[in-house]
Amino acid sequence: MARSGFQLSGDAARIYEEQKVPTMFAPLAVATLDQVTVLADDVVLDIACGTGIVARTVRQRAGAKPRIVGTDLNGDMIAIAQSLTDDAARTCEWQTADATDLPFEADTFSIAFCQQGIQFFPDKQAALTEVHRVLKPAGRICFTVWNGVADIVVPMTEALAQHVSADAARKATAPFALEANQLLPMLAEAGFMECSISDISINRTIPATVHGVRGEIEGLPIAKIIFEKSEAAMDHVVQDTFTGLAPFRQGDFFVVPQKTHLIEAVKGS
Ligand SMILES: C[S@@+](CC[C@H](N)C(=O)[O-])C[C@H]1O[C@@H](n2cnc3c(N)ncnc32)[C@H](O)[C@@H]1O
Structure with missing residues (x-):
């Protein structure tokens, strides 16, 4: 299994879900899905899903019909996703998997998300090639990487x-070190077309x-x-x-802006 630069275990995965998801990864999932439409007949993969916030947000947006699968290298993160009892979490599938070795047939998914995950993959090219393999023709890849520290x-x-x-x-x-532009030649090498980079900004709201x-x-x-x-x-x-963080204080909270790049590309048909 590939080693990763982002690994949490045990209690840390629970703290991630309770603290970091509400303040950062949930707002980012919402902002991403404001830009990327998922349809009822899509088949959705959330790679490096962590505790599954993108998959769960897709379920809330796209309704009951799409098949939605979340995968992550870290079994402790997947265990948290599996333990959640809300409808969105219960109706997604969760699986432990390395992004470079996805346990799916070729041409399975119509859209693949990866929120703040690719910067931790030791072999980004292998992961993009693997995502390309499991996407159907004309399938879309949509992933985010931070834009600056x-x-x-x-x-x-x-x-x-x-x-x-x-x-x-x-x-x-x-x-925060990975530049979105660095990924464009890798996407092309993996066989993706119509690559684009757009900007998203979220506010992280943290109790002050x-x-x-x-x-x-x-x-x-x-x-x-x-x-x-x-x-x-x-x-x-x-x-x-x-x-x-004092300059960011607004009443009882720190409201801290955080910028992200959204990178989208399409598998040729
Ligand atoms: C910053 S977290 C983001 C998690 C999730 N996408 C979210 O938005 O909450 C990065 C995730 O990448 C996962 N990860 C790191 N290397 C991986 C790999 N090679 N394959 C799959 N997941 C990996 C980590 O286990 C971690 O859950």
């Missing part, structure tokens, strides 16, 4: 450099409390590294990030 990550990165290590700070910004900021940080893979340093290091990183 998020404002919320800036104070956290400074705190990591000061209280944990330069390596931890580097790891925190790694998810130390507890709220702690939840954001504990839902990141970097939390493990911080805790390995010490509990006190986590306290410092949380406190400094909380202080650094």
